[in-house]
Amino acid sequence: MADATETRKTPRAKAFDLRRQPGFAAAAWACIIFLYAPIVVLIVFSFNDNRSVVRWTEFSLRWYTEAFANEGIQKATWMSLKVAFVATALATTFATMAALATTRVARFRGQGIVFAIINQPLMIPEIVTAVATLSFFSLIKQATGWQGVGFLMLAHTVFCIPFAFLPIRARLQDMTITLEQAAADLYATPWAAFRRVTLPLMAPGILAGATLAFVVSLDDVIITLMIAGPGETTLPIYILGQIRRGITPEINAVSTLLLGLSLLLVSLTFLLGRKRSRA
């Protein structure tokens, strides 16, 4: 019996095409529409010459001009970029070190646990991390009297590390260790082998990790909401505050710009990565 079903199945499995299954196209279109239709609407209405976000009147860049002139938006953008840059730089550095330490050493006991610890922020609900970080920082602030945007940057660095770590580690795992051995064999000191062989070859991974960290930091709401002190309003927090008073086309414009920045970064990373891997 088992044999009979086996033989009947084989020719069918060969001709199996997922795209021809009933409902596949409908499901795919539903996903695409639900994902992208709201974004398209947002972008379209950011160019609407009207205060309404549901009724189209005429094309205009008016809301972009207003957004650029808005001091609150300016300050929030600057704050977002500052935090994202610092968090990205630190997180990428730590992630690179962690990726090297988990791929470029002999297997050690507890390697799986180390991996889990590094990726932990991805598993823990963000609200839990946020509350925990808030109370932990309060303790420090009380004990030391330290204040400032450094706390926010530190919090962002922490949750950015796993996002930067994963692509870097993936890249390193694809690179055979023989290349570094070949460098050592050709009289390269460990540092020279790293600088001349490991680093250039893992650069696309680092770039991808950094971009991901940057976008994640730029986008964060929950942790930032808890940690940010007065005057440390980032762009998402500013948008959130404005939306409480109703959606305005100005917010649409800002959101569109934020989306554009993310897309630009991701495409840039993709293109550079492709060029690198071919070189």
Add this chain to the structure above:
Amino acid sequence: MIEISTLTKVFGSGQEAMTALDNVSVTIAENEFFTLLGPSGCGKTTLLRMIAGFELPDTGEIRLDGQPVTHLPPHHRPINTVFQNYALFPHMNVAQNVGFGLEMLGRDRKEIDATVARTLELVRLDHLAGRRIDQLSGGQQQRVALARALAPAPKVLLLDEPLSALDFKLRKEMQSELKRLQLETGITFVFVTHDQEEALTMSDRIAVMSAGKILQIGRPMDIYDRPAARFVADFIGDINFIEGTVTDGGTVATGSGDLAVTAPLPASGTTVTLAIRPEHVMPGAEGPNSLAGTLAERVYFGSGTVLEVDLGATRISCRTGDAPFAEGAPLSVTLPPERLQVLQD
């Protein structure tokens, strides 16, 4: 000169312990083409990696020209390696790959450029200096790997199965190429392979390894004609084994009859294994050591024919040029006494 003395290496511990090298000693001379030959897992690659510095022995010592190098890191050893999969740097072009070692040694630009050009000429790749690595064929990559390892003029060149990824014709070509390079550069080559033919054609001397031990060291013809152990005889080329017991009369009694041998025999009553290459077995009864049998099988292989002759107690293969014999017909074979090897393990 490389002096390797009593190297031992055990991987893992407890029940999973695997002895990769078991008390290995060998001396490799200046300008020698020395081959480590054995099946996979015999420890040949471990020994090579130890000479390169990628692996540390548990006990024992490696000396290079009298200087101990056992614990020197790879970048302090005047030894270069041609890796099995070449390990060329994909982000550098051909010339940059070849010049890497010299650059790391701190040579000036002019000298590097000159040496790179000369080395690329040596491996006949001077027209590809500016190429990217992924634009090269397998054979060309192989040559770049060779040039890269030769450029810094090391005292010893290690080659880890460098020809295994090439197709048959290219492999033949590279074999003579390697031999030529070794003669032209005068560098000591230590070559690792599991291909006995490769070992026989290129080497000055061969060390046959099995299970972490060196079983025999010698010139290719010594290894082929006078194998010291059954494993060596079996691993290199084709061979017939005939079990027997030493008689009082100085012959060996086998299931198919008594055989005379010229090689020295152990004491009477000892069990021994006689070994003879198929090309040394003569079809037909000609003089002493003739055994009667029937032709069981004939296999034609182009440049000759292999006859499988059934001797009753055993079967023997005989390689000959033309074979006007019919399968199933009676056929005697002669085992010349001077061609019979006596093995005792």
